[in-house]
Amino acid sequence: MKTNKPFPDKANYVIIGGGISGVSVAWHLAKKGAKDIVVLESEYLSYGATGRCGAGIRQQWSTKANVLLAKKSIEFFENAQDLLDYDDDIEFKQEGYLIVGTDEEEDRAFKENVKLQQSLGVPAEFLTPKEAKEIVPHLNLDGVTSATYCKTDGHLNPFKMTDAFYKAAKKLGVSFFTHTKVNDITVKNGKIESVQTTKGTIEADVVINAAGGFAQDIGEMAGVEIPVKSQNREILVTEPIEKIQGPMVISFSRNIYCQQTPHGAFIMGRGDDRDFSQSMHSTHQFLEAMAKTATRLLPPIGQLRVIRQWAGLYNFSPDSQPIISGSQDVEGFYMACGFSGHGFMLAPMTGQIISEMVLGEPSSVDTESLSLARFEKGAAKTMEQNVV
Amino acid sequence: MKAEDVIICRCSDVSLKDLYTLFEQGYDSFEELKRIKRVGMGPCQANTCGKMVQWEIAKYFNRSLEDVKFANMRPFTLGVKLDAIKEACDDEDE
Numbered sequence: 001m002k003t004n005k006p007f008p009d010k011a012n013y014v015i016i017g018g019g020i021s022g023v024s025v026a027w028h029l030a031k032k033g034a035k036d037i038v039v040l041e042s043e044y045l046s047y048g049a050t051g052r053c054g055a056g057i058r059q060q061w062s063t064k065a066n067v068l069l070a071k072k073s074i075e076f077f078e079n080a081q082d083l084l085d086y087d088d089d090i091e092f093k094q095e096g097y098l099i100v101g102t103d104e105e106e107d108r109a110f111k112e113n114v115k116l117q118q119s120l121g122v123p124a125e126f127l128t129p130k131e132a133k134e135i136v137p138h139l140n141l142d143g144v145t146s147a148t149y150c151k152t153d154g155h156l157n158p159f160k161m162t163d164a165f166y167k168a169a170k171k172l173g174v175s176f177f178t179h180t181k182v183n184d185i186t187v188k189n190g191k192i193e194s195v196q197t198t199k200g201t202i203e204a205d206v207v208i209n210a211a212g213g214f215a216q217d218i219g220e221m222a223g224v225e226i227p228v229k230s231q232n233r234e235i236l237v238t239e240p241i242e243k244i245q246g247p248m249v250i251s252f253s254r255n256i257y258c259q260q261t262p263h264g265a266f267i268m269g270r271g272d273d274r275d276f277s278q279s280m281h282s283t284h285q286f287l288e289a290m291a292k293t294a295t296r297l298l299p300p301i302g303q304l305r306v307i308r309q310w311a312g313l314y315n316f317s318p319d320s321q322p323i324i325s326g327s328q329d330v331e332g333f334y335m336a337c338g339f340s341g342h343g344f345m346l347a348p349m350t351g352q353i354i355s356e357m358v359l360g361e362p363s364s365v366d367t368e369s370l371s372l373a374r375f376e377k378g379a380a381k382t383m384e385q386n387v388v
Numbered sequence: 389m390k391a392e393d394v395i396i397c398r399c400s401d402v403s404l405k406d407l408y409t410l411f412e413q414g415y416d417s418f419e420e421l422k423r424i425k426r427v428g429m430g431p432c433q434a435n436t437c438g439k440m441v442q443w444e445i446a447k448y449f450n451r452s453l454e455d456v457k458f459a460n461m462r463p464f465t466l467g468v469k470l471d472a473i474k475e476a477c478d479d480e481d482e
Contacts, residue, residue: 002414002449044420051423088424159423239431239467263426282463291473302474305467307431 001044001178007199008175012036013358014195014202016182016218017210019050020158020344021336023165024351025208027084030172032355037174040197042181046162049212050344052280052312054235054257054269056248057345058097058153059122062113062385065321065369066342067120069349072365076348077156086164090157093262095246097153098136099386100297101146102253109385110148117150124150136249138300155248155259158344185221192222192332206358208334213278213313215337224327227375228338229276230313233269234286238304240264249298250388256293257388258301266301268294271314271341271388282309314341318375320384322346324353325372334358335372340387396444397437399430404444411448418442418459428459431467
């Protein structure tokens, strides 16, 4: 990204990470009138997990915190095109998520999930296999025992959404520096003092860590231990074809998510059990497992040609729920990480909550279950189960 | 020939004018253009348009060609059907 702005030696707010969380935090802060905001990105915008994700937007979660964050985020996405006055198309499509179950245990969990989601105002429903097939006719029901469906879930273009936040934030005066790597953070007397980068040092009182798969490294620089771990996740895309599938189809037991994008291409991924690492490389093992899983559940897509595969990082927290929090040890250090694969779809609320914390406003949601402190106290009890 | 009539990326229907518009907005790398405009992301995987995009970035921003990074090349080189991959795996398993 070309910028004519000189690199600053001072700022009020330094945001580390030019993915969806970072740009959303930047825009929310600027929209509330905060001045002198700088976003630092080590590569280019949406280089990391944002630009590598499956582009799904869903509210069908097993924990209250995730359902609420997702619901409020969707309300934002529904109006994002206008709110951000974007000159392109964010490609938001609400044609639902169909979650497929394959055993009694899942059927029971699905019923509980739907009850929770409905109680929070999400229009999710429990379906029989036959009803599921009416929604996705090419679904192979062999082994399928139940499903849940939420019609307002869907798909959103991660690059365009990031771009929309970026352009709107830039208009409000936010400075963006890409290809700028953070080397260290100086903390003095328990307070953030400055950020050292490959382009120079910036003095600042507030640092927001939105570094995705690298958030733990940024935490370490500030002396804040964040209990998140990164894991390589892979994904592939096919050639585009005419529209045959509306909803995203996912299954936790079969380990698959698969959606046709508005552009026509099918995107699909799965999460294989791997050692934690920051590797973003593709493997043939993934490709083979993906081909088997996808052609079993959705047979006709076997005829589609795969044109590209890639990988990104899930940043897992111990309970698979986000950490959107300040630090009790370092004043001025905030973090939005540990999204466990779902940071893209929750980004509007991430931006809102962080901006409220930083500016000392009352929070629009209960932030206890999102705090870093929940792990110290051993208070993290509810584990998010609905993760592919 | 007008810039809007010059097609750079046939798979994703991106014209030279589209590139100029993005250049003016400050997008100056292949990776950024790919993400915003899908240039090089279609069935040919930048095998047709890649060099032209690189050349146009170099010209517009007055850089030497070797200073303009090519798009990250990822598998596949050619499209392969999911069924074919599955069948190949089944053969191995037998």
